[in-house]
Amino acid sequence: MTPRPAPAQPFEAPSWHMPGPWVLRMILVAVCAMVLAGAGAAWHVSQVSGQEAMRRVVAQQTDEVEVIARLLASKMEQSQKVLRTMAAGVTPRMQDSSFFDDQRQYLALPALGFFDAVQVVGSDGAMLLNLRGGRPVAAASLEPAERDVLRRTLADGKPQVSELVAGGTGDARVTFTMPMHREDGSVLGAVGGALKLQSQSLLPPSMALPERDDSRLVVFSRDGTILSHSDPTRVLGNVRDEAGLSAVYAQWLQQAQPLVGRGITQVMPDHIVSMAGMPLPQWVVARVSYSRALLAPLAGAQRDAWWTVAGVLGAGAALLVLLLGWMAQPLARLRLAAQQLLQGDTQGPVQWPRVRGEVGDLVQALERLARQGSQHAEQQSTLGSQFQAILDHASVGIVITRHGVLEVVGRQTCLMLGYTPAELQGKPARTIYASSEEYARAGARVQAEFAVHGAFDGDVCFMRKDGSPVWARVQGRGVGAGSIDGGTVWILEDITAAREAQQQKAWETEHDALTQLFNRAAFDERLGALLAERATRLRDNGAAPHAAAAGECVVLFMDLDHFTVVNDLAGHDAGDDALRHVARLLESQVRQLGWAARVGGDEFAVVLPGCALARGQAVAEQLRQAVQAWAPSYQGSSFTLSMSIGLVALDASMQDVASVLYAADMACYDAKRAGRNRVQTGRAREASASGRVALGPA
Structure with missing residues (x-):
C-alpha cells in the first residue's frame, strides 16, 4: 500500500510582523514631519501670542489715557460752566454799589463754594472781591500768574485758564476766569475761580489709584511739570526725570505733534x-x-509651553511609531497571506519577479485578486445609496449644477431655500435668485473666480420660495479639475444671521447709545461729505471761491439751558431720560427735512440740506417751542427746560466741518448771552474767516 501523506499543518502567523523597508522609511518621514510641524506651530503660536499680548496692552493703555483725558476735559468744562453761572449773577448795579462790602450779600452768589478761591474785578482792573476758603483776603495775596490771567480776560473778553500756580504740593492751583458783559456786549469785568491741583474737582489723588509696581499714571503740563502721579512725592517734579517717559516727551516736543x-x-x-x-x-x-x-x-507661560510641547512631541513621536507600525500590520499580513495563497494553489516551484520588499509580493497578490471581478458589481450597487445618504445627512447644503441646471439638490439646501427637492431638481439655477440681473451678476463673479483661482469661494444672496433673501457662504469646485464645463459641486452654508449681526454692529458705531441719534464722529463724516459735494458742485458750475450759495443748507447748534439743574436735583438717570426725550423731539421734527446728532453732553446739532434760511429759522423756532412746551416731572418735582439755538446758512466760504460748527456754536453762544431760550442767526463767512474751531473732540 502506498503510504498516506501526512496532513498539512495549519499556518500560524506570528502576532507581530516587522514592516518592510518601504514602510519603515515612511514611518521615519512621518515622525520627522510631525516633529517639524509641531515645533514650527509652537514657535508660530509663541510669536503670535506675544504680538497679540503686546497689541492688547497697547490698545488698553491708549484707551485708558484717552478716557482719563476726556474725563479731565469734562471737569474743566464743568468748572467753566459753574464760573459762567457765577458771572451771570453779577450785574453792573452790584459793582456800582457797596454790594461786595457786605459779606452776607456776596456769599449768596451762585456756586461760590465750588472754588477754593474767588476773585471779582471791575472793567478797570480794580479788585472788587478776593476770597480764599470763603474768607476775604488782601488783593496783594494774588500770585502774578493769577493777576495776569485776569488782565488777559479783561483785554480779550474771553474765558481763560491760567498756567499752574505752584506753591507747595498742597497749595498748587489753577485759576479759571470768565468775562462779564454788559447788554451792549462790552466787558463789565471778570470773575476768577481757583481750584487746588489735588482737589476732587480737578486732580484728586485717588485718580492714580490703585498703585501698580509695573505701571505709573502721570498727568503733566506742556512744560513737563508733573501734576498728578502714582507716587505723590513726584507731584510738581518734571517728566524729564521719569524713566521711559522722558524720551517720549522730548520726542513729542520736538515733533510738535498734537494729542x-x-x-x-x-x-x-x-x-x-x-x-x-x-x-x-x-x-x-x-x-x-x-x-x-x-x-x-x-514669557514664563511660553517657557512652560515649550517644555510641554517638547514632551508632547516626544510622546507623540513614540505613539506615532507604534500607531503606524500597527496600521502597517494589515499590509504585512497581506504579504504573508499572498505568499500562503500562492504556495497553496500551485504545483511545483513558482517563478517570482525580482521585486524587493513587500511591494513585489503585493503586486503578485493583486494580480490574482484582480480576477475576482464579482466585487465590482457589489461596490457599484451600493454607490448610489451611499451618495443619497450623504445628500440627506450632510450638515451643509450640497448642489450639483451643469449648464445652468440644478441637477442634484441636497436636503439642507431645500430647507435653507424653503423648497421641496422635486421643486428644484432639474430646474434652472435662475429659480433661486431674486432676479435675472442678480443671476447674471453672480454668474459673472463665478466665471471670474474660476478663471483666476480655478474655484469659487464667496457670499451670495439667494431668494427663498417665500420671497425673502437668504445669504449663504458658497464654495464651488468643478467636477473636472479647475473647469466648470463638466459640472460644478457647490457647498452652501447659511450666514444670514451673521450678516445681520455685522450690520447691527456697523449701526452701533455710528449712533449714540443713549439717544439713538448719530454720534459726533458720524455727524462730522456726514457733514464733511455734504461740504465736499457742495464744493464740487460749485466748482463744476464755475462759481467764484466765495460766491453765495444761500438756501442750500442750514446748520443748527443747540444747547439745553439749565440742564445741570435736572442732574443736580433729580439725578443722572433723570438727566439721561431728559436727553432721550429731547432727542426724540428733534428726530420727529426734522426726519423729513434732514438729520440730527448728539455732539456733546447736552448739545445737539441738526443739518437741513436743501433748506432756505427762512425755512430753517421756522424749523429752529418749532424745535425751541417743542422743548419749552415739555415740562418733565422727576421725583415729585417739575422742571422747565429750554433750548438756545444757533443757526447758520452755509455759503461757499464754508470749506470744512470745524468752521461750520464754530459759526453755529458762536450763534448759540450769542443766544445764551441774549437771555437763552431763543434762536440766533449767525454769519457763516465771518466765522469761517476767523479760523477757529468751535468744538473739541467728540
Missing part, C-alpha cells in the same frame, strides 16, 4: 508709553508701563 482728541502709544525696549492730551489747558495724561514686567507671565 488733543486721540491717544498715541510708543513701545520702547523696556517701557510702553501712552499719552493723550486735553485742549484747555494743554495738559497730557500718560501711562508708563514696564513692558518686561507686564509680559513676564506670558
Whole structure:
C-alpha cells in the first residue's frame, strides 16, 4: 500500500510582523514631519501670542489715557460752566454799589463754594472781591500768574485758564476766569475761580489709584511739570526725570505733534508709553508701563509651553511609531497571506519577479485578486445609496449644477431655500435668485473666480420660495479639475444671521447709545461729505471761491439751558431720560427735512440740506417751542427746560466741518448771552474767516 501523506499543518502567523523597508522609511518621514510641524506651530503660536499680548496692552493703555483725558476735559468744562453761572449773577448795579462790602450779600452768589478761591474785578482792573476758603483776603495775596490771567480776560473778553500756580504740593492751583458783559456786549469785568491741583474737582489723588509696581499714571503740563502721579512725592517734579517717559516727551516736543482728541502709544525696549492730551489747558495724561514686567507671565507661560510641547512631541513621536507600525500590520499580513495563497494553489516551484520588499509580493497578490471581478458589481450597487445618504445627512447644503441646471439638490439646501427637492431638481439655477440681473451678476463673479483661482469661494444672496433673501457662504469646485464645463459641486452654508449681526454692529458705531441719534464722529463724516459735494458742485458750475450759495443748507447748534439743574436735583438717570426725550423731539421734527446728532453732553446739532434760511429759522423756532412746551416731572418735582439755538446758512466760504460748527456754536453762544431760550442767526463767512474751531473732540 502506498503510504498516506501526512496532513498539512495549519499556518500560524506570528502576532507581530516587522514592516518592510518601504514602510519603515515612511514611518521615519512621518515622525520627522510631525516633529517639524509641531515645533514650527509652537514657535508660530509663541510669536503670535506675544504680538497679540503686546497689541492688547497697547490698545488698553491708549484707551485708558484717552478716557482719563476726556474725563479731565469734562471737569474743566464743568468748572467753566459753574464760573459762567457765577458771572451771570453779577450785574453792573452790584459793582456800582457797596454790594461786595457786605459779606452776607456776596456769599449768596451762585456756586461760590465750588472754588477754593474767588476773585471779582471791575472793567478797570480794580479788585472788587478776593476770597480764599470763603474768607476775604488782601488783593496783594494774588500770585502774578493769577493777576495776569485776569488782565488777559479783561483785554480779550474771553474765558481763560491760567498756567499752574505752584506753591507747595498742597497749595498748587489753577485759576479759571470768565468775562462779564454788559447788554451792549462790552466787558463789565471778570470773575476768577481757583481750584487746588489735588482737589476732587480737578486732580484728586485717588485718580492714580490703585498703585501698580509695573505701571505709573502721570498727568503733566506742556512744560513737563508733573501734576498728578502714582507716587505723590513726584507731584510738581518734571517728566524729564521719569524713566521711559522722558524720551517720549522730548520726542513729542520736538515733533510738535498734537494729542488733543486721540491717544498715541510708543513701545520702547523696556517701557510702553501712552499719552493723550486735553485742549484747555494743554495738559497730557500718560501711562508708563514696564513692558518686561507686564509680559513676564506670558514669557514664563511660553517657557512652560515649550517644555510641554517638547514632551508632547516626544510622546507623540513614540505613539506615532507604534500607531503606524500597527496600521502597517494589515499590509504585512497581506504579504504573508499572498505568499500562503500562492504556495497553496500551485504545483511545483513558482517563478517570482525580482521585486524587493513587500511591494513585489503585493503586486503578485493583486494580480490574482484582480480576477475576482464579482466585487465590482457589489461596490457599484451600493454607490448610489451611499451618495443619497450623504445628500440627506450632510450638515451643509450640497448642489450639483451643469449648464445652468440644478441637477442634484441636497436636503439642507431645500430647507435653507424653503423648497421641496422635486421643486428644484432639474430646474434652472435662475429659480433661486431674486432676479435675472442678480443671476447674471453672480454668474459673472463665478466665471471670474474660476478663471483666476480655478474655484469659487464667496457670499451670495439667494431668494427663498417665500420671497425673502437668504445669504449663504458658497464654495464651488468643478467636477473636472479647475473647469466648470463638466459640472460644478457647490457647498452652501447659511450666514444670514451673521450678516445681520455685522450690520447691527456697523449701526452701533455710528449712533449714540443713549439717544439713538448719530454720534459726533458720524455727524462730522456726514457733514464733511455734504461740504465736499457742495464744493464740487460749485466748482463744476464755475462759481467764484466765495460766491453765495444761500438756501442750500442750514446748520443748527443747540444747547439745553439749565440742564445741570435736572442732574443736580433729580439725578443722572433723570438727566439721561431728559436727553432721550429731547432727542426724540428733534428726530420727529426734522426726519423729513434732514438729520440730527448728539455732539456733546447736552448739545445737539441738526443739518437741513436743501433748506432756505427762512425755512430753517421756522424749523429752529418749532424745535425751541417743542422743548419749552415739555415740562418733565422727576421725583415729585417739575422742571422747565429750554433750548438756545444757533443757526447758520452755509455759503461757499464754508470749506470744512470745524468752521461750520464754530459759526453755529458762536450763534448759540450769542443766544445764551441774549437771555437763552431763543434762536440766533449767525454769519457763516465771518466765522469761517476767523479760523477757529468751535468744538473739541467728540
